[in-house]
Amino acid sequence: MARATIPHVAKAAKLSVSTVNRALHEPHKLREETLKQVLQAAESVGFYGTATLKQGLRLGRPKVRVGILLLQRHRTLYRDLAKAIEAAALASRDHEVMTRIEFLDELSAQNVAAGIHKLAEQCDVIGVVSTEHPIVSAAIEELSARGIKVFAIISQLTARCNVGYVGLDAWKVGRVAGWAIDNICKRPGKIGILVGNHRYRCQETNESGFRSYFREHANGFELLEAQSTFETASIAQEVTEDILAKHPDLLGLLISGGGVSGALNALRSSGRSKDIVAVGYDLTEVTRAGLLDGTLNFLVSHPLPQLASEMVSAMIRTFDNGAEYPPQSISLPFEIYTPENIY
Template sequence: MNPTMTDVAKEAGVGVATVDRVINKRASVRPETAQRVLEAAENLGFRRAGLIRHRIDERMAGYRLGFILQKRSTHFYRALGEALIAAAQMQTAPHGKAIVEFLDELTPQHMVAKLHELSSKVDAIAIVAADHPQISQAIGQLSAQGTPVFALISDLTAEACAGYVGLDQRKVGRTAAWAISRLSGVPGKVGLMVGSHRYLCQEQAEISFRSYFREYAPEFQVLETLISLEDIHLAQVATLDLLKRHPDLVGIYVAGGGIEGVIQALQEGDGPPGLVTVCPDLTEITRQALIDGRVDMVISHPQEWMARRLVEVMSDAICAKGTKDSVQSILPFTTYTAANV
């Protein structure tokens, strides 16, 4: 007996109406839901599985996705750019297109200019950006023109922002504080560095980092926050100065960019014994720092998963043509130590 639409719906965990929408294009279906329907149809040998695959390819074909990332000199963003291109190629085949742009000048003016430039080439955009009124205004303008803009890694307050894909930064900051308070042999001074307070992800991580120490480890002294402006050299200089001014430092948490500079400073400077360092994102640089013992914990974005999820929500927004509410997609982070890299 040939499998029916009811069988496919049951196998996919959806309603029969959803299967019908995928086959007959009666209404929008989330990309991941359509993919489940396809997998169920193929697993069951459903006679219209080929048509379902055609519908999915037809729906995704030709989507043009744009991504604006931070400095190309950063290992993390270069790797993320590659992951985004791979995810877009996989999920918008056969004729989809991904454009990844890097910003070496991180001013709001440069971001706004790049947004408007890219909007003429793509159907949806995702950006890693500081929160600023000029950027919010640009997002509103593009949204009104039919180009949804998503926040990646760092959320944005723009009312017209189509959604956010990233981590729960409250958990990130408190996890970093937990690690330093538990791994440090004695209480003492703790350094903290962000790229800029305008990155909401870093601001939330900093607030949560401090709140954990107030609540659970008040015997530690969290020092005034250092600013790196996402610049490797500035981060290096600031860390060397921190080590010089506070020889009794017991911990450093890097919540933002410039980690390469911090690691260079830890290699060059005369850091106190037992210094506990926590930083973001597993790269070639941070992996080696874990192995060498210069960094104790890395709190990392799931890059490939994040890229796939972002492409899904962007494609869904294009298909919905502005009828969907803002999407908040919070992903779990991974913690790395020298024992699991």
């Protein structure tokens, strides 16, 4: 059989020879639909240049450079989120989304600001998980003045410019956690509250929604003052042990933020885990184990694939629409897990 040539491809694609030549040598001048049409025809006739056409199809898409700044790499939530973002970027059909994902081990506001400035040197749009802090806000404002838009991920941020957001409605999450404890506990009593850091607006708002539920529906419970774990498992264990020692009549525990493994270790070691209703956040191997052995009773979780997909899509929109298009805020539905529906 004769070797397939450009005229063969043009005939199969019902396009001109010049269009096929352009697909091979100047793909950026053709629409993606045309490039796909040429590639399909080339594959059907066994054309030798299909690899070049596939490369051209990638080159023909607009490029968006996305920078993501996440918290500690050792935390499963953020490793899983990074994988979900990379998958969402690869799944984009109309754009070539190039991701640069960095993790912060030291979580100071100064380090966050330095991290997003570094990403901005190579990226068009930035996504960040961070505490609310004037230094972080100032960094976002500086990027905005340079035309680089910023999205807050999981925990909302504010600045004197538009800041996008992709995550849960933290107030609703807190109220759902309150509903869970109210309905699982057999009687009213004391409820402990752990937060990682109140400067994460999601955690501050979670607690606000949690307390709001009890004020409205179950004021027979006594909600203790929230204790900070500083996003650290060892501190979370110490704080939980202290709460258990001071309150032998504790009936419930809300675990919000980092350090959940330490809190669960303290509950297990106390021998009281079956008597205390514990509510946590985000399905990881640690919280899954807690649900399986009964240390955790209820879990509210981010839908990570959807979060990543919505975030990448929102970043593409704000990039495509130029300087006057503000980054959007997107509130996602959350997932709920109990010992009966994990898999």
